Amino acid sequence: MTVKICALPLLVSMTLAWQGSAFAEDILVKIGHVSPLSGPSAHMGKDTEDGARMAIDELNAKSVSIGGKKARFELVAEDDGSDPRQATTAAQKLVDAKVNAVIGHMNSGTTIPASKIYNIAGIPQISPSATNPKYTQQGFNTAFRVVANDGQLGGTLGRYAVQVSQAKTIAVIDDRTSYGQGVADEFIKGATGKSRSVTILPRQYTTDKATDFNAILTAIKGKKPDLVFFGGMDAVGGPMLKQMQQLGLDAKFMGGDGICSTELAKLAGDALGESKIVCAEAGGVEDGMKPGLEKFKGEFSKKFGHAVVLNAPYAYDAVMTVVAAMQKAGSAEPAKYLPELAKIHYKGITGNIAFDEHGDIRDGTLTLYTYKGGKRELIAVTR
Structure with missing residues (x-):
């Protein structure tokens, strides 16, 4: 008697088993x-x-x-x-x-x-x-x-403001977020370090969703600051720069990596100025x-x-x-x-x-x- 063995089901079974094993390895x-x-x-x-x-x-x-x-x-x-x-x-x-x-x-x-x-x-x-x-x-x-x-970033900006930009009177604004407050705090520490003569004006506050800064900027303008530091993001920093220009507040503008974006140019328009802004990115590559x-x-x-x-x-x-x-x-x-x-x-x-x-x-x-x-x-x- 001849026994016929159908190989196809066995082959399919073996193939599926192999595929299942391979899949299990992933x-x-x-x-x-x-x-x-x-x-x-x-x-x-x-x-x-x-x-x-x-x-x-x-x-x-x-x-x-x-x-x-x-x-x-x-x-x-x-x-x-x-x-x-x-x-x-x-x-x-x-x-x-x-x-x-x-x-x-x-x-x-x-x-x-x-x-x-x-x-x-x-x-x-x-x-x-x-x-x-x-x-x-x-x-x-x-x-x-x-x-x-922020200890590194804000501190570096504070020292730069005094040593390089030669700022004597500085206004500080932050958006009350953990980032904005933190970088502003460290900026002040860097700017007011030992043997530095600088006046930090009474701190001003906004929010990360604000669009109107006239009251804050008007109060600052009367004090004639050399530099305004903003602790916050570009979405607020850009409109703030525009309103500074509208009010005739002619001061340098500084901030951390929150404003240091390619988008800031679009948000600020011609209020961006030439070399008016200094910002720092928390990172960066050497040559x-x-x-x-x-x-x-x-x-x-x-x-x-x-x-x-x-x-x-x-x-x-x-x-x-x-x-x-x-x-x-x-x-x-x-x-x-x-x-x-x-x-x-x-x-x-x-x-x-x-x-x-x-x-x-x-x-x-x-x-x-x-x-x-x-x-x-x-x-x-x-x-």
């Missing part, structure tokens, strides 16, 4: 990202999201392996609207989604409250832009940043790193159809740094790769990335800019 790595995608700072929030997305796309194109398994990366993006309450809601959503890491938030005022939620969940968080020192002073081993903090950053900016513009606004390169580097830590640990599980992240040495497009015991970047750079001909122009990169 891992999905969820990278959370939070920034303001609505409200006045949406253009800056979208910038950081696009920077993170560019990194995700590149990682997937490279077929990265973690622990011998091919990793597929997914960006899980949330909008915090620059609002602390919305930020904590977004943070909890990412925790519930079981993300492996978080890049964000953009503002200090949203980063700080959200960091508590990520810390409780044990999920590493790298902010590409939050500069308030309090963020990394909470004792959370999950909190990191890839830019210098040897410039070609890599310029290459990134060109590819970014081609991919998204708009130029880098401010923080996209830092969001990109934050993603690449956390993935480098996962590869070193051989795992995307937060508890397993967190120790590697804390001691990482990663060469990013924005410079060498390593963290101190608090999660602050070591030897962080600052870049001073002014504006000429409607465009941002480099003054110097400093540490």
Whole structure:
């Protein structure tokens, strides 16, 4: 008797088993990202999201392996609207989604409250832009940043205002956010350091959503300041410059990285002036790193159809740094790769990335800019 064996079902079964095994070897790595995608700072929030997305796309194109398994990366993006309450809601959503890491938030005022939620969940968080020192002073081993903090940024601007700009009378305005207050506080410390003779006028306050500054600026104008320092974002700084021009308040204007964007020129119009503004970006590359950053900016513009606004390169580097830590640990599980992240040495497009015991970047750079001909122009990169 001849027994016929049908090979097709067996072959299909073996093929499906092999495919199932191969699929089981792949891992999905969820990278959370939070920034303001609505409200006045949406253009800056979208910038950081696009920077993170560019990194995700590149990682997937490279077929990265973690622990011998091919990793597929997914960006899980949330909008915090620059609002602390919305930020904590977004943070909890990412925790519930079981993300492996978080890049964000953009503002200090949203980063700080959200960091508590990520810390409780044990999920590493790298902010590409939050500069308030309090963020990394909470004792959370999950909190990191890839830019210098306000102590460095505000202090440098304060010293520059007195030593270089030769300001004698300075008006200070902040928007009452964690970022705005923090950078203004540090600016004053830098400007009024030992052996400096400078007068700081009574501090003025606005909000991050204000559009009318006439009362504040009129009060300041009567005191004839040489310089106005604003702690806040470009969406407020631009209109403020316009109203300064309308009131005939002829003073230099200074601010931190919140105003130091390509968008400020559009928001301020001809009130931008020539070399009237000095601002500092919490980061920046020295000569040897410039070609890599310029290459990134060109590819970014081609991919998204708009130029880098401010923080996209830092969001990109934050993603690449956390993935480098996962590869070193051989795992995307937060508890397993967190120790590697804390001691990482990663060469990013924005410079060498390593963290101190608090999660602050070591030897962080600052870049001073002014504006000429409607465009941002480099003054110097400093540490």
